[in-house]
Structures are given as C-alpha cells and as structure tokens.
Amino acid sequence: MKFRQDINGLRAIAVLAVVLFHFEPELIQGGFVGVDIFFVISGFLMTRIVLTKLDAKTFSITSFYVSRANRIIPALLVLVLLLTIVLPLVIPIPDYLEFTKRAVSAVLFVSNNYFYSQGGYFEANSQFNWLLHTWSLSVEWQFYLLFPIIVVALNRFMTTNKFIWCFLIAIIASFALGIFYSYTNSSFGYFMLVTRAWELLAGGVVYFLSLKNSEERSKFTEYLGLLLILGSVFFVNEATPWPGYMAILPVLGTCLVLFSQRYTSHITGNRIFQRMGLWSYSIYLWHWPVVVLGQFFDVPYWTFFGLIVSVILGWLSYTFVEKKDIFSYSIFFITNKLTAPIVTISLCVVIVGAYVSGKHYSKLYPEKVKPYIMGLHFYENGIQRYPDKGKVVHINKANDNAPSYLMIGDSNAAHYAYGMAEVDDRHYLLSWISSCLNFPDYTTKPYADWMDKKWLKQCQNNYKTLYDYDELDVILAQHWYKKNGVICVSEECSLNLSLVTYNDFLLNQLEKLVSIVGTNRNLYIVGFVPAPANSVVTCMKKIFNSDCERKSSAFSPERIEINRLLENFSTRFSNVHFIDPFQAVCNDQPVCTTVINDKNLFFDEGHLSQFGSQVMWEYIASELP
Structure with a gap:
C-alpha cells in the first residue's frame, strides 16, 4: 500500500x-x-x-x-x-x-x-x-x-x-x-x-x-x-x-x-x-x-x-x-x-x-522515611482509627465531659481526628463518609465501583446528623470543590459546573445548611488545607538532594478561591464562623510550610499526616471557644 x-x-x-x-x-x-x-x-x-x-x-x-x-x-x-x-x-x-x-x-x-x-x-x-x-x-x-x-x-x-x-x-x-x-x-x-x-x-x-x-x-x-x-x-x-x-x-x-x-x-x-x-x-x-x-x-x-x-x-x-x-x-x-x-x-x-x-x-529507604513511604501515618494509625461507616463516633469520650461539637464531612474532616485525640481534651462527635459532599440537596456523584448504593445512601444521610444532635455546635469540613461531580439527592440529575457557577451553587447550599443549623447554635466552616502540589514523599526521600525545609506556593487556585468565598459567606451570619487552615502554616505569607523539622504535614496531595493533623488541629482548636 x-x-x-x-x-x-x-x-x-x-x-x-x-x-x-x-x-x-x-x-x-x-x-x-x-x-x-x-x-x-x-x-x-x-x-x-x-x-x-x-x-x-x-x-x-x-x-x-x-x-x-x-x-x-x-x-x-x-x-x-x-x-x-x-x-x-x-x-x-x-x-x-x-x-x-x-x-x-x-x-x-x-x-x-x-x-x-x-x-x-x-x-x-x-x-x-x-x-x-x-x-x-x-x-x-x-x-x-x-x-x-x-x-x-x-x-x-x-x-x-x-x-x-x-x-x-x-x-x-x-x-x-x-x-x-x-x-x-x-x-x-x-x-x-x-x-x-x-x-x-x-x-x-x-x-x-x-x-x-x-x-x-x-x-x-x-x-x-x-x-x-x-x-x-x-x-x-x-x-x-x-x-x-x-x-x-x-x-x-x-x-x-x-x-x-x-x-x-x-x-x-x-x-x-x-x-x-x-x-x-x-x-x-x-x-x-x-x-x-x-x-x-x-x-x-x-x-x-x-x-x-x-x-x-x-x-x-x-x-x-x-x-x-x-x-x-x-x-x-x-x-x-x-x-x-x-x-x-x-x-x-x-x-x-x-x-x-x-x-x-521500604528496606531501601532511611528509617525516618519508612512511615511515609508505607503510608502508616495516615492509614494504620490515623484516619482508619475512626472507620467511615456513616456512624457517629466519639473522640475523647473517656474524659467524662459532655460532647462539645459535632463534626461532619468527608475524609477532609476525618484527617483531623488524630489531632483532636492528641492535642485537645474536649469531647467531639465525628460523622464522616469518604468522598462525600454534605449538603441538603446534593451529594457527590459516584465515580468509582466502590461507591455503591449503600455508600450513596450513607452519603446522602450523613449531613442529617445535624438533626439528631441539634443541641451541639457544628464543625463542617470537606473537599469543597466537586466540579463535574455532584448529583441530586431527591432526583437523578448531575451538574457540570465551572468554578464561577459552582460558587453560586455552593452559596445556595450553604444558605440552606445555615437554616437547618438554626440560630441557636454555631456553625464552624473549615476551609481547604494548603495541600502541596506534588508527592510529599519526594522531599522526604532526599532524591536529587531536595531540601525538606523548602516551602510550597503551588496551590490549586480553586482552593484559594473557595476559601475566600467561604470566608465572605461567614460574615453574613453572626453564628457562622470560617476557620482557615492556611493560617496554621502560612502566617499570611504567599508561601506555606509543608515540612517542619523533617516531619511532613501531608500524607498525599490533599490529606494530612498524623503530624500535620496535630499541627492543624492545634490551630483550629484555638479558634473554637
């Protein structure tokens, strides 16, 4: 031919x-x-x-x-x-x-x-x-x-x-x-x-x-x-x-x-x-x-x-x-x-x-790096201590004090659990579902095989714990940006949203959530963490003599934009408060620390390590009355 x-x-x-x-x-x-x-x-x-x-x-x-x-x-x-x-x-x-x-x-x-x-x-x-x-x-x-x-x-x-x-x-x-x-x-x-x-x-x-x-x-x-x-x-x-x-x-x-x-x-x-x-x-x-x-x-x-x-x-x-x-x-x-x-x-x-x-x-790596390489800081001793079965779990219950707050969300809520238990003595209730967006009318659109009907039902109902514990102040932490990934709770539909239209959608759902919380209790909205742009293990392994004390400013613009929107929203209500995790490690600077004393704050590109959970929660706890 x-x-x-x-x-x-x-x-x-x-x-x-x-x-x-x-x-x-x-x-x-x-x-x-x-x-x-x-x-x-x-x-x-x-x-x-x-x-x-x-x-x-x-x-x-x-x-x-x-x-x-x-x-x-x-x-x-x-x-x-x-x-x-x-x-x-x-x-x-x-x-x-x-x-x-x-x-x-x-x-x-x-x-x-x-x-x-x-x-x-x-x-x-x-x-x-x-x-x-x-x-x-x-x-x-x-x-x-x-x-x-x-x-x-x-x-x-x-x-x-x-x-x-x-x-x-x-x-x-x-x-x-x-x-x-x-x-x-x-x-x-x-x-x-x-x-x-x-x-x-x-x-x-x-x-x-x-x-x-x-x-x-x-x-x-x-x-x-x-x-x-x-x-x-x-x-x-x-x-x-x-x-x-x-x-x-x-x-x-x-x-x-x-x-x-x-x-x-x-x-x-x-x-x-x-x-x-x-x-x-x-x-x-x-x-x-x-x-x-x-x-x-x-x-x-x-x-x-x-x-x-x-x-x-x-x-x-x-x-x-x-x-x-x-x-x-x-x-x-x-x-x-x-x-x-x-x-x-x-x-x-x-x-x-x-x-x-x-x-x-893992035998190829230095001892201090192995926990990060194997994921132990997140999976074995961190987030999996509180399984995501859609049930309310108690943190610091042994202190015999009454629950102070109800935290709901997805894995972006659960990665704070280790810090709660280690640096805070207050009694918290935690309800979370992996990859679940918690809103009255919408939740995450299933995108993987493990997201079956049981998961979807749990995801849809997770935020409803607000009704079951209506005397507690609420902390809401989740992955806020679900572009092209939300589905109606009441009927089958989906939304393909740009960041601009997603912002309108987000404000609408937050307003409904505030009305559910009511005026007699507080709602604390925890924004995005300043996640690193690439693998946290890159630094820890000292490949190409990389400096583990380096700082990263390569954040997703969506994270910064969403945090700004959440902060502005909170100013409209006397009982709604925004907590910005960026402040824990950025100090109003254009760059943010991702590693402190050779200890990584992050497990991956979106979740905290055990150490990071402690550092972040110390700051968040200081913002809670």
Whole structure:
C-alpha cells in the first residue's frame, strides 16, 4: 500500500496537540483532541487493510492480530517494564502497588475500563497516574479485536460497497451514546469503546468515499479540515462535555484532511512533521511519564526540557524497538504468532511479582522515611482509627465531659481526628463518609465501583446528623470543590459546573445548611488545607538532594478561591464562623510550610499526616471557644 505522507503529518499534529496539552494545559486547552485524531486515522487504516485483503482474498484474522500486536505491544511493554523496575526507587510504596495494577491493565489493554472505575481523566488524582495515557491504546486494541470479525461476517452477506450503510448506522448510534454519556456519566463517555467507536468508524467511511475517486482534492478541503482541528485545539477545554457535540470538530477535520489525499501538502508533508509522524506513537508513549516525572519532582522549566526529553525518548523507542519488528521472530520453538501473547503474559507475571514483593521495597529507604513511604501515618494509625461507616463516633469520650461539637464531612474532616485525640481534651462527635459532599440537596456523584448504593445512601444521610444532635455546635469540613461531580439527592440529575457557577451553587447550599443549623447554635466552616502540589514523599526521600525545609506556593487556585468565598459567606451570619487552615502554616505569607523539622504535614496531595493533623488541629482548636 502506498505510504500516505498526509497521514503521517496528521499523526504529527495529533501527538503535538496531546503533548503540548499535557505540558501546558493552560496554553493548549483542547490538545486532548489529538487522541480523537488518532482514532480517525486508525479507523481509516484498519478499514483499508481489512477490505483490501478481503477483496484480494488474502485476509487472515490471525495475521491481522499479529500485525497489530507487532505494531503496538513491543514499545508499550518496554515502557511498562522500565517503569516497573525504576518506580520503586521513586514513588511511595502504596502508589507503586497501585501502579502495578494499572500496569497489568495497560498491557492487557483494559486500562480504559480500570481508569473509568477510578475516576475521570481530568480529575486531580490522575496527574500522577504514570500510565493514564494508555487508555486510548486499550480502546484501539478493543476495536482491533472486534472490527475484523464483524467485517468478515458482514462480507458474507453484502458487498463491501454496502458496508458504508452499516458504518453510518453504527456511527450515529455511537455518537448519540457519546453525547448522552458526556452529560450523564462523563468518565464512561470519555473512556469507553462504545462511545468512541464512531470516531474510528468515521475514518472507515472516509476510506469508502476515497474509493470513488482517488485523485487529490483541492487545497480548500485540506485547509478547512486543518482549520477545524486547529479550532478544536484552542477553543475546546476540559469543561466541554466530551466526546459530545463538539467532538465532531476534530473528527470532521481529520476526515476532510484524509479525504483530500494531499500527498504533497506543504503543511502535512514538511520534513519536521514527517519525522514527528514516524515517531508519534513512541513519543505518545513516553511523553506522559515524562510529564508526571516533572510534576513529581517539581522541576523548574520542565516544559522546555520535558518536550526535548519526550522527543528523544520517542526517537530511541522508534529506532530500537518499533523498527526491530521483534514479534516477527520465533522464540526457541514458539511460532512468531505466539510471541506477542507469551511475552505479554510473562510481563504480567513479572508485574504481579513486583506487586507481591512491593512491601519489602521500604528496606531501601532511611528509617525516618519508612512511615511515609508505607503510608502508616495516615492509614494504620490515623484516619482508619475512626472507620467511615456513616456512624457517629466519639473522640475523647473517656474524659467524662459532655460532647462539645459535632463534626461532619468527608475524609477532609476525618484527617483531623488524630489531632483532636492528641492535642485537645474536649469531647467531639465525628460523622464522616469518604468522598462525600454534605449538603441538603446534593451529594457527590459516584465515580468509582466502590461507591455503591449503600455508600450513596450513607452519603446522602450523613449531613442529617445535624438533626439528631441539634443541641451541639457544628464543625463542617470537606473537599469543597466537586466540579463535574455532584448529583441530586431527591432526583437523578448531575451538574457540570465551572468554578464561577459552582460558587453560586455552593452559596445556595450553604444558605440552606445555615437554616437547618438554626440560630441557636454555631456553625464552624473549615476551609481547604494548603495541600502541596506534588508527592510529599519526594522531599522526604532526599532524591536529587531536595531540601525538606523548602516551602510550597503551588496551590490549586480553586482552593484559594473557595476559601475566600467561604470566608465572605461567614460574615453574613453572626453564628457562622470560617476557620482557615492556611493560617496554621502560612502566617499570611504567599508561601506555606509543608515540612517542619523533617516531619511532613501531608500524607498525599490533599490529606494530612498524623503530624500535620496535630499541627492543624492545634490551630483550629484555638479558634473554637
């Protein structure tokens, strides 16, 4: 088949969009549409490969699978293997154990399903998922498995010219599902094949249309397609429901460029784009771990250096892995058709072994660091002392004094429990549910498998403990910003909110909460803590001689904005008081201490360690009468 320089140039555009988006999301807000471009290209090429060989009566499903495996798997396995070996020396053990699960899902091409069960693509906790980008490979591989089987079956009953009608029906159905889920379950819509299939099949339709006339189309068609792609890159953003209506822009744009067949285009055919196109798959594989590495160590000017490193690693992977065609060789007595699955299974065994032995890796670290590496400061002796079963628990009950306060919230309330017990002798009642937003009309929208109906019911009822202890002053502490993640209590609905509209929503719910609390007792609203921008263990492990006494000013702007809103709200009521955790470690300065005397205040990017719980609660207790 003739090599298409225009397709190679499109690959370069796609990978540049994705890479620049991940390094500078504020600059290239819609760069994630590069994945949609890749999907259309893959659909076009797979349709061409399958139908061309079917017409020539030379098609073999087994050979097709081997060819696809040889294209995708080797570079992926090399990446996963190297990360499996290196990461125990870099990240906390609990994070590494989670990585091994993600690694298995990636090499088995089910990572899209696994990541869907954990949350959304744009969630804050995704920024340190070293294999997050493999979700798109899983979608493509699942398409590769099903597509030839369906086409071969259809080929028995109709001519290839009639396939286009089947494609169009499937495109409409998948596109409709994509729109539906982008508004009702955005994570499912983003990650799943059923909502992405229309993009791949759209490429197939372009192949059918190109059969009618193989001549080059006008520059206008190509330029219009590129303009649609460029527009989506700069005008689409994370808040855009995806893949919803707007996804048609990059998909249609890619289809127009493919349909134009401009083999000699000065845009897609330039030398730089041709090189980038050849390396695009490997660049895509390596760029995201490079992004995570820079965020993890908070490396200055990482966008500049990271882009260079990503391209170099992509070139190395293309030159020494992709071009070697390693799965075309037989291993001992094993036929080359079995090489890919056997190597993949072997790597899975290695990863599982790494998971089983993972807890022993703490021996590599200094003694003072081990509690942080293993997560002991948070899980074993901290927050899990008070399980989140939706029941009211007593803290300091042994003091024989009556309860002074009722604290409700989520894990952002529970991480204060250790400090309450250690530095305060007052009797507190605590009621909390993990990941639960506590409001009269809304709560957290389930985004993971463990958030079952029982959890949702507990979450909805948690704030109602206000009625059961109506004589106690109330302390409310929770993760205040749930953009794209709230659901009605009374009826099924969801809200996709920008920070501005979320603020209005938050004020409305707080006003209702104040009316429930009444005027005869006080409501203490505890704001966000000044969580660090990256892993707290980075500092503790002294990697690259990092200074554990450094200060961090890289806070989420949403946290600062929400705290300001909560403080302003509290001034409207005589019995509502705002407590700002920033004051405990910032002292009105633009930077805040995250480590004191080699003791970390935080367990992760949002929760306090035992020591941090004590420091923070000492300040909060001083604000309580």
